[in-house]
Amino acid sequence: MPDTATVFNIAASEEVAEQGRLVVDIGSVSVGVFRFKGQVYAYRNICPHQGGPACQGRIINRVRENLNEQKMSQGLSFDKDVMHIVCPWHGLEFDVTNGIHPGDSAYKLRALEVVETDGRIHVTL
Numbered sequence: 001m002p003d004t005a006t007v008f009n010i011a012a013s014e015e016v017a018e019q020g021r022l023v024v025d026i027g028s029v030s031v032g033v034f035r036f037k038g039q040v041y042a043y044r045n046i047c048p049h050q051g052g053p054a055c056q057g058r059i060i061n062r063v064r065e066n067l068n069e070q071k072m073s074q075g076l077s078f079d080k081d082v083m084h085i086v087c088p089w090h091g092l093e094f095d096v097t098n099g100i101h102p103g104d105s106a107y108k109l110r111a112l113e114v115v116e117t118d119g120r121i122h123v124t125l
C-alpha cells in the first residue's frame with residue numbers, strides 16, 4: 001500500500017449495478033464497491049471478525065422481526081431501506097452505507113473514500 005493517499009480510477013459506473021458489487025484488487029489491496037439507492041460505497045475486503053472476504057458475501061436487505069403490541073413475533077420481513085453485506089465466513093452482517101455491524105458497532109468494515117464522476121468510480125487508498 002502506498003505511503004501517501006492515491007486516487008485510483010477503478011471502474012466504469014455501469015460495472016456496479018444498483019444493489020450490486022464489484023471487488024477489485026488495487027495492487028495487493030482487495031476493495032469492494034457497492035451501490036445502494038444510487039450511491040456508491042467502498043470498503044477494504046477484510047472482515048473485522050477474523051479477516052474473511054466480507055465484500056464477497058451475499059447482499060441482502062436487512063431482516064426485521066415484526067412484533068405486535070404484546071411483543072409477540074408476527075414473522076419476519078425484509079427492510080427494503082437497509083442493505084447488508086453478509087461475510088461468507090461466519091455470517092456477520094454489515095450495513096452497506098456505513099460498514100457497521102447492526103448488533104455491535106465495534107465490528108466495522110474499513111471504509112474508503114469513493115467518488116463517482118464522469119461515469120467512472122474512483123477510490124482513494
Ligand code: FES
Pocket residue numbers: 047048049050051052053054087088089090091092
Ligand atoms: S471472518 Fe467475517 S464473519 Fe468471521
